[in-house]
Amino acid sequence: MSELRTAVHPDARTLAEATAGRVLDVLTAAQDERGEASVVLTGGGMGTAVLAAVATSPDRSAVDWSRVDVWWSDERFTEGASAERNCVQAAEAVGGALALDPDRVHCMGSADEFTSPEEAAEDYLRELAAAAAREGRDGPLPRFDLSLLGLGPDGHVASLFSGRPHVHEERATVLGVRDSPKPPPQRVSMTLPLINAAERVWLLVAGAEKAQAVAAVRAGAPVGRTPGAGVRGAQETLLLLARDAAGA
Ligand SMILES: O=C1O[C@H](COP(=O)(O)O)[C@@H](O)[C@H](O)[C@H]1O
Numbered sequence: 639m640s641e642l643r644t645a646v647h648p649d650a651r652t653l654a655e656a657t658a659g660r661v662l663d664v665l666t667a668a669q670d671e672r673g674e675a676s677v678v679l680t681g682g683g684m685g686t687a688v689l690a691a692v693a694t695s696p697d698r699s700a701v702d703w704s705r706v707d708v709w710w711s712d713e714r715f716t717e718g719a720s721a722e723r724n725c726v727q728a729a730e731a732v733g734g735a736l737a738l739d740p741d742r743v744h745c746m747g748s749a750d751e752f753t754s755p756e757e758a759a760e761d762y763l764r765e766l767a768a769a770a771a772r773e774g775r776d777g778p779l780p781r782f783d784l785s786l787l788g789l790g791p792d793g794h795v796a797s798l799f800s801g802r803p804h805v806h807e808e809r810a811t812v813l814g815v816r817d818s819p820k821p822p823p824q825r826v827s828m829t830l831p832l833i834n835a836a837e838r839v840w841l842l843v844a845g846a847e848k849a850q851a852v853a854a855v856r857a858g859a860p861v862g863r864t865p866g867a868g869v870r871g872a873q874e875t876l877l878l879l880a881r882d883a884a885g886a
Contacts, residue, residue, distance in 0.1 A: 639834070639870045644856065644877040646884045650687065650844035653880045657684075657842060658691035660878075661784065664838060665701045668783040674773075675783050676707040678828070680796065681714075681724030682788035684842035686731045693735035703736040707769060711785060711833055712796035713746035715755040715814070715824035722822055723748065744769070746826045755814030758826045762812045779811065785836035785871070789843045790820065793851040793864035797827035804829060805865045830861070830868045839871035844880035852883050 647653040661677065668675035679685060692698060714722045721727070725745035732738075744765055747758030769780040787795045797815045798805045804813055804827070811832035815825040833839060843852055854864040855877060861868035869875060 640873055640875045642856070642870070642875045642877055644879060644884075646879045646881055648881055650684065650880045653842065653844055653878060654684065654687040654691040655695075657688045657786075657840070657878055658695050659697070660840070661688065661692055661786070662695060662697050662700055664784045665706060669702055669705060674705050674707070675701070676709065676781060678709040678711050678782050678785035678833075678836060679724070679728055680711050680785075680787045680842075681727055682790075684844055685724070685786055685788050686727050688786060688842060689728055689731040693732045698736060701736075704739045704742075706738065707742045707744065707780065708738060709744045709766075709782065710746055711787060712825055712827040713748075713758075714822050715747075715752075715758060715826055716749055716822055718748035718750040720748075749824075755816065755824045755826050757814075759812045759814045762826065766812070779832065779835060782836035784838045784840070785833055787833070787839065787841050787866070787869060789841050789848060789851055789855065789866045791845075791847045791851055792819070793854055793859070793866050794820070795841070795866045795869055796833060797825040798830065798865040800863055800865060805862055805868070807831070830865070834868075834870050835872065837872050838874040838876070839869050840874075840876040840878055841866060841869060842878050843883040846882040846885075848883045849885040852877070852879060853885060 665675040752758040767778040807829040
């Protein structure tokens with residue numbers, strides 16, 4: 639488990655551009671080392687802005703996108719084509735600019751395919767286990783080189799919300815969420831143990847309305863109150879901030 643380090647950028651745009659550069663560095667280094675790379679994406683304002691910045695970066699061709707596995711730490715359990723879905727927003731942000739292998743883009747299941755978020759979560763577990771088997775891993779989880787996360791003004795990460803029991807989940811790695819205080823109410827989410835299995839976890843935060851949540855994360859607030867405070871990557875944990883979110 640790594641310690642939390644913070645980097646502050648002048649604004650949301652420079653945060654997105656600098657983070658895109660960091661993402662490309664991590665994926666390139668992973669492919670140099672083992673020929674493959676993997677990233678766990680998040681939805682929300684900064685998650686989408688970083689993806690758009692990756693897709694338009696002049697350095698994007700340094701990565702062989704056909705050998706990148708793309709996962710999501712959470713998803714809204716709605717119809718597949720819904721603009722509320724993180725997967726749909728990501729595809730829009732990328733706009734076909736990255737030559738990803740569709741078999742390696744692992745969107746979480748939608749309400750078109752499954753009758754409940756729990757069923758979609760089980761399906762994602764099967765998809766994770768299949769990838770782990772292909773990678774020759776011992777357990778049911780593939781390697782994640784990097785996980786990007788947003789932070790809500792209420793301190794939530796992925797779809798793990800303050801005061802909800804799933805924040806304290808220790809065994810399940812992906813679960814269905816039915817009572818999200820932020821619409822839509824039904825979601826699928828990785829839990830903290832799976833988020834924290836990533837080599838690197840970066841929290842991306844912009845906006846003065848999030849300064850209080852950022853301060854709570856930095857102060858190590860109780861995870862039940864501020865889920866983002868429970869995030870720790872195996873090798874690295876970065877809090878990547880725009881100045882307004884840093885409270886400066
Ligand atoms: O609901 C969600 O919110 C978080 C944070 O979103 P933001 O727009 O406040 O940055 C996001 O990371 C998560 O994927 C999403 O489902």
